[in-house]
Amino acid sequence: MVLGILQAVVSNYFPTQFALHIAGGIVVALFIRAFSQGRRTNRERDLHARTILVTGGFTPLGLTLLQSLAQRGAHIIALSPDPIDSANVTILISLLRTTTSNEQIFAEHCDLTSPSSVRSFCTKFLTGKEQRLDAILFAHEYKHIGSPNIFSTSSVDVDQKTRDSGSLTTFLISTLLLPALLVAPVERDIRIINVVNPFYAAAAGVPFSPSFSYELSSPTSSSLFLREGHRSLRTVVFTRHLQRVLDALPTATQVPRTEEGTSAVPVVNSRVQKSNITTASVSPGISRVDTISPLLNADWTSSFGYSYLGMILYLTFQPLLRLFTKSPTAAMQTILHALFLPTPFKVLAQATPGTTEKKDTKSQGPIEASHLEMPEEVLRPGSLYADCAVVQVKVKMPDELLEEKHSRQDVKTHPKDSGKAKGKPSLQEEVLEIADDGEYGGELGGRLVWEACERALKIWEKENPGPPPEETPRPQSNPQATATRPLESVKEEEPESVY
Template sequence: MVLKLTLAAVDKLLPSTYYLHVVVAVAVVLITRVVSQGRRTTRDRDMHGRIFLVTGGFTPLGITLLEQLAARGAHIIALSPKPINAPEIDLLVSVLRQTTSNEQIYAEECDLSSPPSIRAFCTRFLTGQEQRLDGIVFVHEYAQRGSLLSTTNAGLASTGAPSSGQARRSGKSWAEALEDERKAASLATFLIITLLLPVLLVAPVERDIRIVSVVNPFYAAASSLFSTSTPSAPAKIPKGLLGQEGWRALQMSVYVRHLQRVLDALPNAGQVPKTDEPTVHVVSDKLQKSNIVSVSVCPGISRLDTVAPLLGASRASEGPQSKLGTILYILLQPLLWLFAKSTTSAVQSILHVLFLPTPFKSPRAMAHAAANPGGAGASDPVAAATSDLRPEEILKPGALYRECAVVNLPLPIAPPPPDADVDADAKDSDPGVNPPPNDNELGGMHLGQAVWEHFEVALKEWEAAHPSVEEKAVAESGQTTTASVDQDASAGS
């Protein structure tokens, strides 16, 4: 009786002539949902015994990444701008340990908006008992700074960069404070890599080390301007929020590509470990010269990490949230569920570059070498890895990844600087220096070198503007001494 009444009600509300339309509509919605979530990685990797340093680990995307790595047994060091005994940090770490059955999850205090704090953490790490690192993932770069609905300092985001309160105390305008946040996010990555790179370079050559920079999805908005200018020309930076965020993302991608060129050009980069075992070499002069691989990853547009901050509805903001943005975010949930990614879908591209084998860690090459210890595969693992007719995907050093695939971003090649010939002659005179190869990827070597030099100059200015407590004390004591000397001199006269 109940079933008959239900069928009668359904037939009344939805006549049988519309059944096909409903089925088609549901199918379209489901297909749209699947497509919008992007590709999922088909790779996996055992992370036991591997140590990863993660910045921005307590953002929505960062927490998802920590969970995925911890579930595979990784030892994780997550940086937090808040003290590690803060209630929310302690709670998140405890929950991650319980849900993943992995006790090797630790939080370390490091304010990415403060150069002294970054240097203090790196000093603690470099002077500690355990200095091993198998990977560094810069998740803090993913969150954009600013909101489309914010017109005051209250809209500034706080994701490891200067907070809105700091901006108000500095007396800067909203646009200037946002620009400082963007610079701080990129310079924090540059400083951490600069300080920790020495310990990575002295690691055993057979160790597979990866440096991953997670960039926002707006890089295409600045590609046309970035290709015809240099990072030292701020007048050509796009004016809009998306264009400025895209500029920062593209700048970091160009830097990461040039970092790989530098790693491959180091004198010890082409060394191949000698062993009597039928193992496959990690490094080679053909495809991968360094055991350290740096890549950029764009997770796409995420509901929590991209759309919510854009609307000013992010809970990570220290200032008051935008009421209009929060209302819009709630009302748009059905569309966001359909078209924007969840954090689980957004993290897939990051996992993909962490799981992909390098050219000499590919299962095909290793299996070929084990089956033919004295054959051609042992001496030429590249040929062994590509001998099968079916192509095998391997990690491309220095590339930009999105949707679990390499992005071929067409950037015109930057011209060489006026003193390029002088630099080339200097390098040729030193046999111990190998100049980076100009592969013409992501603007070529000269654009990457310009970005690198721009970061070096900006880092000096950033550190000068944010001195440590000791430097402040020395400066104040110097001023006091000078004042007392002047007073004595005036009294004596």
């Protein structure tokens, strides 16, 4: 009976003379979908006993990422804007623990739109017993912000403030938690990964501006995609410059000895890797849920409202969206690739006896990359990754900034000694000597972004002072879900930002 019905349907709607065309169309559709989903990482890594801090963990991409990390045994700390005893947080944490058989999944309250909440979490973490961090995944900046006027329910200024607050949160957490990362053992492989939206290419063709809306009276551009691209490119430039700062710090140490009893400390040439803390920017691509849905303002679960027209279009074009855009699982692959790729330090530490590496460990000089048995790919510190590959983006700097850079170089080459007191250190001795590699805006672009972040951070904190210290609500754990990890009570002290 069933076969007869099936045969009737096939004969009526799929004539045999068009069988070849139908088969060809199916093959083309499958090819387009496979191409649009992008590459999948070919790496794997055991994450047991690795502590990973994740922001944006309760977004569609973030939840998929949390599940993937938990399945590999990672100790996860997910920051939640909602109280940790709320139903959505406790249910999700319990569900992740049950499905992945991993009890080391915790949530901590941290409102990423509030600088006081961010500082409170960082202070609590730095003064707690457990300060180990093996990776920080900033996934909160990936979700698209803003939509065309026909779908929009918020103003351009509000959306721009949201973009800038997300970028300032990344800067604030990175600088506040940096002391804990710098005092970690040098053999520990620490990674800071910033997830950015895929519209960075839209801002790469125009003169780069590091300014935030907190410093300007209006957004830098009237184009939605250009504003999103500017946010993404600015984070990429900051990530690259953060790697330069880490490499220039006096505490940047080479990889320690790889086996007991060796008198020499083998090192990798600084052109390959210098600091055990590596940074990377990741663009997961255009996601159906995190990019298209916010673009059409079609998220009916949002508490800020949604567009009926956008929701209808989003549901109507679901077949095409599933064909041409990425799912959260496919978008996550590049993030995992940057997290799983080995570093030159890691390759040297895993060198087995009897290989070339063991022979080279007896020498005092640096080990060149050509002398190591490198895998086919290692993580490039400070680079931008998209579709599991490094992307080179040329950041166009304005001519007036380039002229200012050349003038500063001339002053540095010919310093003036007038009025200098004896024994007083010069300004040059107090400033880090950061090499200019010319990548992603070079040292000039990175320094301008860093300085713009510091200026905008002061304005952001002034506009969002937060509750007084005595009235600051402390997160309470739910005894049933135990979503939060135990941390000691802390003093209200402000950690210093490191540059």
